[in-house]
Amino acid sequence: MSATDDGLGPDTPEQRSGPEAGELQLRKALSTMNDLEPPRDDLFVQRALIRGRARTSRRRNTVLGTAAALVVVGAVGTAWMANHSASPSTASAGSAASAPKDLTGAAGGSENGSGGTPQPLGNTGGVGREVAPSVVPPARETSTWFGALSSPQTMSFDTVEQQLVTRWADVFSGAYAADASAAHLVVTVTRHDPTLESLVRGAMPSPGDVTFVVVEHSYAEKARVLQEIGSEREGWRSKGVEVVGLSMDARADVVVVLADEGASPGLLARRYGDLIRVVPSSAVPTDKLPDGSTLPPL
Known part of the structure; x- marks a missing residue:
């Protein structure tokens, strides 16, 4: 069938050489891409x-x-x-x-710094325990060895006392103030021990604030006797001896026993010899407090 048969007329040379629609779109897209700026570094x-x-x-x-x-x-x-x-x-x-405060200290203590105030004993036989239901405390605290005296030297000694009674119980014996101001102390020992003396001197404000004196009885020996008498209080009572109080006197190197021996004087001394000193005392309570003051009037 010829081109003239479809009614469109014959194909002209211009029609045969013209671009198709798809080709035009492709050329248009390519021209648009050519206009884009290439990426830069x-x-x-x-x-x-x-x-x-x-x-x-x-x-x-x-x-x-x-x-x-x-x-x-x-x-x-x-x-x-x-x-x-x-x-x-x-x-x-x-x-x-x-x-509650201990009324008398671990080993008592007198106001002259020699540790001579006896400790009261309760009915239980223990040392330094009071069984009275109501007890008026002393007006001021007392230390173990120096009583009511207080100074930089006594406070310095208190810092090493526990070491002395535990580590050197067989060498250390006690301590007391050499004067009323407690500016100079005396430490009693059974023999000179350089380590012990160095420890005490090092604790003092000045090394010359303490002097060491050799005595016969050690702290361990006196503590054993003190504890033994206190624990056997009921036995002593059955023998007619009422033990009222106990303490250590460092100056005299003895255990002070405050007792009412009644009809059996010298019974304690015969057993313990010169290791103790018996101070006669009535077992009947007085109107005085442990520090020596009197009760206020009712």
């Missing part, structure tokens, strides 16, 4: 810098946030521990403040 560098800075900023914010959280947690934990650790100390301080 500086644009890639700038974009990489922007992205790197953003990533660094995010990391920095994360680190700072974590550090701040740790600081807050640490502060809260420290405050909690401080509060809980302070509570037992406060309770202990309150218990110590409310606890």
Whole structure:
């Protein structure tokens, strides 16, 4: 069938040589691509810098946030521990403040610093325990060896006393003030021990504040006798001896026994010899307090 048969007329040379529609669209798209600017290296560098800075900023914010959280947690934990650790100390301080004071000290103590005030004995036979339901405490505290005397030297000695009676119980014997101001102390020992003497001198405000004197009886020996007499109080009572109080006298190097021997004088001395000194005393309570003062009138 010829071109003239479809009614469109014959194909002209212009029609046969003209571009088709698809070809025109392809050429148009290619021309548009030719107009685009090719990518440059500086644009890639700038974009990489922007992205790197953003990533660094995010990391920095994360680190700072974590550090701040740790600081807050640490502060809260420290405050909690401080509060809980302070509570037992406060309770202990309150218990110590409310606890009754020992009326006579560990080994008694006279006001002349020789440790000669006897300790009262209770019905239980223990040393230094009072069984009276109500006891008026002394007007001032007394130390073990120096009584009511107090000075920098006596307070310094108190810091090493526990070591002396535990580590050197067979060498250490006692201590007393050499004068009324307690500015100079005398420490009694059964023999000279350089380590013991160095410890005591080092605790003093001045090394010359203490003198060492050799005596016969050690602290351990006197403590044993004191404890033995106290524990056998009921036995002594059955023999007619009422033991009222006990103490150590460092100056005289003896155990002072305050007792009412009644019809059996010398019974204690015959058993313990020169290790004790019996001071006669009535077992009937008087109107005087342990520090020598009198009860107020009713």
